[in-house]
Amino acid sequence: MSHHDNFTRRRLLKTAGALGVASGLGAPSILRAQSSDVMRVGHLTPRTGFLGPLGEYAVMAVDLAVEEINASGGMMGRKIELLKEDSVNPQTASTKAERMVERDKVACIIGEISSASALTIAQVAQRTKTLFINTGANSDALRGSDCKRYMFHVESQNSMYVKTVGRSFLRDNLVKGKRWYSLTADYAFGHDLLRVAKRFMEANGGQFAGDDLVPTDATDFSAYLLKIRDAKPDFVAINLAGNQVTNFLKQYAEFGLTFPVGGFGFDTALAWAAGKGSFVGTWPCVWHHLVDTPASKTFVAAFTKKYGKPPENQAWGDYIATKIVAQTVNEIKSADSTKIVEHLEKGAKFDLLKTRPGYFRASDHQLMHEMYAITALPENQIKNQWDIFTSSPAVPGPNEELEVIASTKEENSCTFPT
């Protein structure tokens, strides 16, 4: 928890509830004096609402990363002091980002999952010339029409998700001449994803048998499932977000439908929540806990030891982003955001726990890195609640440029505001 004096009623009630549970604890009054032996880093991500479950993994990961960095000497010999806040919504995210920069003098801000909130934080970052590393917002627009010089993206853009998992669909002969039925979350993320997915379908000779927009508060999918059963598509494409994916998968299994399923946006936490017997299909991932590299295994072991469960892909994003910042500051011996931006734009390489290092593309600040397509295991091959899928080899393959899965200049172009 942070210790800001943010006494809105909601916060007060939450505090009261928390105190009720933890009765006997003294009030956590910590006087924070500005001191030169710590370096502050801001972490902002949704911790309540429908993205809250992913935000919790982000928070766990950033805590772990800071712990490790501080244990090995911190940044330029100074310990990192982490300020963590719930970004809630775009307005609150912007207010909190501003306070972190203006009052708390953070060196940079890391985090976010919602594309809308990421944009408002980026506006603050750009205005105050403070580095912001986006760890979870996917929309192509953030790397295109809305791109900012002080914003970098560890999270992959929607185009990368589509092109990664699209390879699996092409390989399995699910695209050319096939009829898809798609369900799309009816808000910015879903619309952006559907646009990219349609481009992929048209380029590869597929067509849509049906295409429904789903309100974000819909929890029951029975009406959609009846339509899908009636349309008999060759493939069911899911562009839903958050808990909706879990709800859909559980009910898809409940109705006994067997058309191949897949999607273009995904988080492993949603697969775990759907669980054995309900999780089906092939999905894209920036990283997952079964990635077979020594560095990944070390991270998974450290995370599991600390929290009693394996990290999911959102944890990777915030962990890696924090490590990238620390490594950069230590290398260039400066925590000045403008100097960091220049260093990253030069194509500095970073270990990402994968088979090869990655770098930020100078033209849109998107991290170029390997991704994976995961496929659900049949129920009888599942041994525990976490290892419920198999993974494709890293995409792109070892002989390809990392950029082949990213959007091209024609598809999505960025001009940094001055």
Add this chain to the structure above:
Amino acid sequence: MLLTQQILNGLLDGVYYLLIALGLSLIFSLGGIVNLAHGAFFAIGAYLTLVFSPYLGFGGSLIAAPVSVALLGVGIERVFFTRFYRSDPILSLLLTFGLAMVAEQGLRIIFGAPPLSYSIPPALRGQVAIDGFIYSFYRVVLIGIAGGCVAALWLLLQKTSFGRVVRAGVQNPDMVGALGISLQPYMSAVAALGIGLAGLAGVLLAPIYAVHPAMGNEIITPAFVVVVIGGLGSFWGVVAAAILVGLVKGVMVGIGYSAASTAAIYFLMLLVLLFRPRGLFGERITRFD
């Protein structure tokens, strides 16, 4: 054929709201409490299913979880609600709003924010074909249980002396008091029933919905819409409204206007409020006039 299926599915879909909405309506009618924490009891019911299942199985949880939630409800009724029966509903609204947040945060602290997995018990999986209409077997069971509970509740309210006192209390609590009947134990019983039903809905939906701390928020708003459309104090009004809401939503998806399916429910509420401000079958309750 598809439209017929959608209509049928819509009719059945309404049953989920019914269990929540009936409890809301009962507690408001008798105590004047607008229980915004009702969704939280639904969520607690779902989480308790996950807790009890390893020991009692799904069948055992079906009894144990709603009973536990009902007991919790009585506790909350005794400690909190009882202070607000005679006051402005806005006060109880604030109280239960706070309770809902405490409950959600409590679930988050105990169980974590990520959704937890829970599947339909193997014995209840599969499909049934009823006259060419293939439907999930689990949902048929779910609707059967929910329908049974609704029927039992109706019998309780209409055919027993308990029900007569409750109905009289809804109309005129002072007169009931003048006749020498204390409404206090009846209020506790109604809270137990209403909140227990919300817990039961949580158990029934845990196998097919994502179980996460904020799941109560997802169901409380449509449930309120159902109560408003149906009309306060009317048992059958709430039943009819729940089915109507399910039907409107299902048909909107069925005819290809899924994006407007949620908006349609609110539009329906608007229409009902314009032409029948008391709801479809709302009774005139003297003390709320």
